[in-house]
Amino acid sequence: MLRNGRQAPRVTASEEALLPIDTILVGDCIEHMNALPAGSVDLVFADPPYNLQLSEGLTRPDQSRVDAVDDDWDKFDSFAHYDAFTRAWLKAARRVLKPDGALWVIGSYHNIFRVGAALQDLDYWLLNDVVWRKANPMPNFRGTRFTNAHETLIWAARDRKSRVTFNYEALKLANDGTQMRSDWLFPICTGAERLKNGEDEKVHPTQKPEALLYRVLNATTRPGDVVLDPFFGTGTTGAVAKKLGRHFIGIERETPYVSAALKRIAAIRPASAEAVATTTPKRAEPRIPFGSLIEQGMIAPGTQLVDDRRRFAALVRADGSLASGPHQGSIHRVGALVQGAEACNGWTFWHLERGGELAPIDVLRTDIRQRMALLSA
Amino acid sequence: MLRNGRQAPRVTASEEALLPIDTILVGDCIEHMNALPAGSVDLVFADPPYNLQLSEGLTRPDQSRVDAVDDDWDKFDSFAHYDAFTRAWLKAARRVLKPDGALWVIGSYHNIFRVGAALQDLDYWLLNDVVWRKANPMPNFRGTRFTNAHETLIWAARDRKSRVTFNYEALKLANDGTQMRSDWLFPICTGAERLKNGEDEKVHPTQKPEALLYRVLNATTRPGDVVLDPFFGTGTTGAVAKKLGRHFIGIERETPYVSAALKRIAAIRPASAEAVATTTPKRAEPRIPFGSLIEQGMIAPGTQLVDDRRRFAALVRADGSLASGPHQGSIHRVGALVQGAEACNGWTFWHLERGGELAPIDVLRTDIRQRMALLSA
DNA sequence: CCTTCGTTTGAATCGCCCT
DNA sequence: AAGGGCGATTCAAACGAAG
Numbered sequence: 075m076l077r078n079g080r081q082a083p084r085v086t087a088s089e090e091a092l093l094p095i096d097t098i099l100v101g102d103c104i105e106h107m108n109a110l111p112a113g114s115v116d117l118v119f120a121d122p123p124y125n126l127q128l129s130e131g132l133t134r135p136d137q138s139r140v141d142a143v144d145d146d147w148d149k150f151d152s153f154a155h156y157d158a159f160t161r162a163w164l165k166a167a168r169r170v171l172k173p174d175g176a177l178w179v180i181g182s183y184h185n186i187f188r189v190g191a192a193l194q195d196l197d198y199w200l201l202n203d204v205v206w207r208k209a210n211p212m213p214n215f216r217g218t219r220f221t222n223a224h225e226t227l228i229w230a231a232r233d234r235k236s237r238v239t240f241n242y243e244a245l246k247l248a249n250d251g252t253q254m255r256s257d258w259l260f261p262i263c264t265g266a267e268r269l270k271n272g273e274d275e276k277v278h279p280t281q282k283p284e285a286l287l288y289r290v291l292n293a294t295t296r297p298g299d300v301v302l303d304p305f306f307g308t309g310t311t312g313a314v315a316k317k318l319g320r321h322f323i324g325i326e327r328e329t330p331y332v333s334a335a336l337k338r339i340a341a342i343r344p345a346s347a348e349a350v351a352t353t354t355p356k357r358a359e360p361r362i363p364f365g366s367l368i369e370q371g372m373i374a375p376g377t378q379l380v381d382d383r384r385r386f387a388a389l390v391r392a393d394g395s396l397a398s399g400p401h402q403g404s405i406h407r408v409g410a411l412v413q414g415a416e417a418c419n420g421w422t423f424w425h426l427e428r429g430g431e432l433a434p435i436d437v438l439r440t441d442i443r444q445r446m447a448l449l450s451a
Numbered sequence: 452m453l454r455n456g457r458q459a460p461r462v463t464a465s466e467e468a469l470l471p472i473d474t475i476l477v478g479d480c481i482e483h484m485n486a487l488p489a490g491s492v493d494l495v496f497a498d499p500p501y502n503l504q505l506s507e508g509l510t511r512p513d514q515s516r517v518d519a520v521d522d523d524w525d526k527f528d529s530f531a532h533y534d535a536f537t538r539a540w541l542k543a544a545r546r547v548l549k550p551d552g553a554l555w556v557i558g559s560y561h562n563i564f565r566v567g568a569a570l571q572d573l574d575y576w577l578l579n580d581v582v583w584r585k586a587n588p589m590p591n592f593r594g595t596r597f598t599n600a601h602e603t604l605i606w607a608a609r610d611r612k613s614r615v616t617f618n619y620e621a622l623k624l625a626n627d628g629t630q631m632r633s634d635w636l637f638p639i640c641t642g643a644e645r646l647k648n649g650e651d652e653k654v655h656p657t658q659k660p661e662a663l664l665y666r667v668l669n670a671t672t673r674p675g676d677v678v679l680d681p682f683f684g685t686g687t688t689g690a691v692a693k694k695l696g697r698h699f700i701g702i703e704r705e706t707p708y709v710s711a712a713l714k715r716i717a718a719i720r721p722a723s724a725e726a727v728a729t730t731t732p733k734r735a736e737p738r739i740p741f742g743s744l745i746e747q748g749m750i751a752p753g754t755q756l757v758d759d760r761r762r763f764a765a766l767v768r769a770d771g772s773l774a775s776g777p778h779q780g781s782i783h784r785v786g787a788l789v790q791g792a793e794a795c796n797g798w799t800f801w802h803l804e805r806g807g808e809l810a811p812i813d814v815l816r817t818d819i820r821q822r823m824a825l826l827s828a
Numbered sequence: 829c830c831t832t833c834g835t836t837t838g839a840a841t842c843g844c845c846c847t
Numbered sequence: 848a849a850g851g852g853c854g855a856t857t858c859a860a861a862c863g864a865a866g
Contacts, residue, residue: 123839124839124841125841126839126840126841127840127841128839128840128841128842129840129841129842132840132842133793133794133856134837134856134857135855135856135857136856136857137790137792137793137794137795138836138837140837140838140840140842141837141838142839142840143839143840148839153571153572181839182580182839182840182841183567183577183579183580183605183841184577184839184840184841186564186567186580187563187564187565187566187567187568187570187571187605188564188567188568188571189564190560190563190564190565190567190568191564191565191567191568193564194530194564194565195530200560200561201596202560202596202597202599203559203560203563203603204597205582205584205601205634207582207634208838208859209859209860210837210838210858210859210860210861211632211838211858211859212837212838212839212840212857212858212859213630213838213856213857213858213859214630214840214842214856214857215840215842215856215857216840216842216843216855216856216857217619217620217623217630217842217855217856217857218617218619218842218843218856219578219579219617219840219842220579220581220606220630220631220632220633220670221630221631221632221633221857221858222579222633222839222840222842223632223633223634224580224582224632224633224634225839226580226603228560228564229597240595240596242594242595245597246594253590253591253594253597253598254597254598255588255597255598255600255601256597256598256599256600256601257582257584257600257601257634261859261860262838262839262859262860263838264837264838264859264860264861265860265861265862266861268838274836274837276838279838279839280838280839293597361627363625363626363627364625364627365622365624365625365626366625366662368625368665369637369662369665369666369669370637370638370662371644371661371662374722375694375695375722375723375726375727376722376723376725376726389725389726390726391725391726391727391728391729391730392669392694392695392696392722392726392727392729393618393621393622393624393625393669393729393730394621394622394624394625394626394669395621395624395625395729395730397725397728402730402731403624403730404624404625404627404628445638446586446636446638576841577841578841611841614843614844619856629857629858629859630857630858732855733854733855733856734843734844734854734855738845738853738854740853781852781853782853783852783853783854784852784853794852794853794854795854796853796854796855796856797853797854798853798854798855799854799855
């Protein structure tokens with residue numbers, strides 16, 4: 075933890091009197107922020123509109139309709155309008171921040187580049203960009219792009235000289251003794267955590283998982299800190315702040331979100347001080363697809379594979395497929411096709427010449443796993 | 452893969468004559484790009500500098516204010532100059548790209564937000580942001596931030612209407628049957644792959660791993676495509692392009708990098724054309740009208756078709772249309788109508804009784820395609 | 829009670845060709 | 848150039864029903 079010396083509470087009684095602590099302010103976030111005292115907030119967490127530009131109606135392969143984010147609050151006429159909006163709220167947030175305060179903002183490729191550039195232009199000082207890897211993202215239904223499996227967060231200090239809070243030791247401890255990295259793995263917000271209206275209508279289209287906010291607040295605030303969220307939504311920031319013994323100020327324009335947030339936060343019992351530990355997400359299993367052996371130079375395109383008795387042969391192609399006579403496809407599929415079998419485990423079926431002897435290609439996968447494990451250790 | 456029909460080579464002899472194919476151009480990338488013919492390149496891969504030293508040779512319009520400039524002015528100036536530089540090379544790259552061309556750019560949080568915003572402002576169309584997760588990143592020695600464990604790539608089309616190359620099926624196949632996601636895991640470039648001067652002095656400070664370029668080129672180019680790298684460095688793009696049977700054009704200002712790249716690429720033996728061949732996607736298969744199944748006697752008029760659960764039935768008519776109650780039309784249209792759906796793939800929806808079991812009529816299409824392939828072989 | 833299987837769903841800039 | 852038809856396309860997780 076930086077700034078070790080200071081153990082005094084971050085919010086004095088007089089400050090609290092001026093600040094609308096643990097409250098939701100209803101209305102425009104820029105106006106509300108401008109009405110708050112300058113230099114009064116330790117952290118801003120912001121989940122602004124992403125400015126998605128969606129075409130009409132996307133359907134899944136089973137013809138069901140995808141529930142799009144088509145709310146009015148996400149509509150902007152142009153990049154210029156979005157930029158003006160972004161700079162206005164970032165400027166207001168900067169005024170409200172303490173000199174050693176910091177800001178988090180989350181976004182996707184639709185908006186995050188504009189937000190990041192605006193932060194730099196407004197003299198915020200970028201500390202990290204952090205990637206939220208989604209364990210269960212929505213697939214790309216049309217097969218036209220890479221699965222959009224992550225969102226980006228930016229962590230920035232109010233200015234270059236800010237000495238921001240970073241609970242390095244606690245994070246390292248919670249991360250099995252190694253430094254916390256800039257890529258975080260969490261599931262999206264589903265199940266019981268997801269707020270619903272009655273049967274199954276989402277209260278908010280883009281509710282963030284509490285685990286994400288846990289990590290953010292645990293990493294970059296101290297107990298008693300004041301966290302301002304100008305796009306409060308259904309109050310994930312407030313809910314986690316309360317659990318972790320931090321104060322929140324929420325600002326939200328849409329009253330249905332406000333009432334849901336109030337109810338949600340009221341039901342929360344703050345955790346005891348000891349319980350304020352980071353949630354440890356399950357470690358990402360290093361799954362090694364066959365294609366990565368080629369990418370990483372362990373098998374060259376054009377290499378010949380054979381089965382253990384050399385009855386069948388196949389050619390490794392650059393794109394990770396095999397070709398054997400008229401057959402092409404994955405290691406498993408071609409293995410099945412040449413045998414006339416229904417299925418086949420290509421990892422154990424296909425072999426490689428290694429010093430005059432045949433070895434199943436599975437040994438390469440073992441090699442790569444060990445290499446990856448060594449590297450990350 | 453999009454752009455189904457075209458199986459012709461991407462570079463004709465006449466185009467090659469005009470393009471400095473498989474060559475490194477020494478000098479400023481903007482000047483060199485402006486000297487290339489417009490619309491001539493399939494892909495740009497760019498690893499631009501982000502740590503520009505702009506203080507030298509920098510002329511401000513108002514010389515008298517330079518002395519009085521404080522940190523903020525400096526900061527603004529460097530961002531402004533970086534932006535000007537970025538927009539200049541992105542504009543030059545866009546001119547050189549074919550209408551259906553695309554661009555990749557890699558960067559870190561220091562520059563990527565400015566690059567991304569510039570791309571949007573210049574009417575590129577963002578397709579994905581991709582995260583390169585480093586298996587072995589440099590730790591944060593001072594313990595003041597999260598370990599900077601990733602870099603960001605942006606994949607963008609020349610414009611919104613570009614029909615870019617994306618080898619979806621090959622990627623999915625090489626990824627053990629699931630879509631390739633936007634987060635990629637690779638080790639950084641070390642070991643034998645890392646170019647060194649003599650003992651252990653790195654030739655280039657930020658040499659990218661070949662695995663990264665391998666995935667980029669495999670995903671978004673076809674054999675024979677021309678890939679332009681305006682910041683060629685030690686030629687990773689050229690090396691991988693040569694391996695994969697793609698053409699490259701490198702541009703590099705620093706002659707030590709150029710000589711290292713030349714030597715490196717000369718030593719590479721390209722994979723065989725056979726090994727570089729990509730999996731043929733379904734979208735590229737020849738179209739078979741349903742009527743031809745009837746013409747060729749594979750289905751008799753009057754045959755009854757049902758869906759996989761026998762909920763719906765339809766009658767094949769001699770003209771290639773279906774009839775089901777009040778509905779009539781193509782296999783797709785009637786499939787949609789009986790379900791009350793917007794759309795339907797009749798080939799997979801409608802089934803035929805075959806020896807007591809149901810088989811989709813798509814198997815008949817497969818038969819016909821195989822027959823045609825044999826005839827033309 | 830547990831297991832298995834089917835259904836639902838999530839910040840999404842998600843075709844191509846022919847007429 | 849705009850519209851309509853063909854026909855290609857999904858993964859992990861949670862939940863509920865069925866066995």
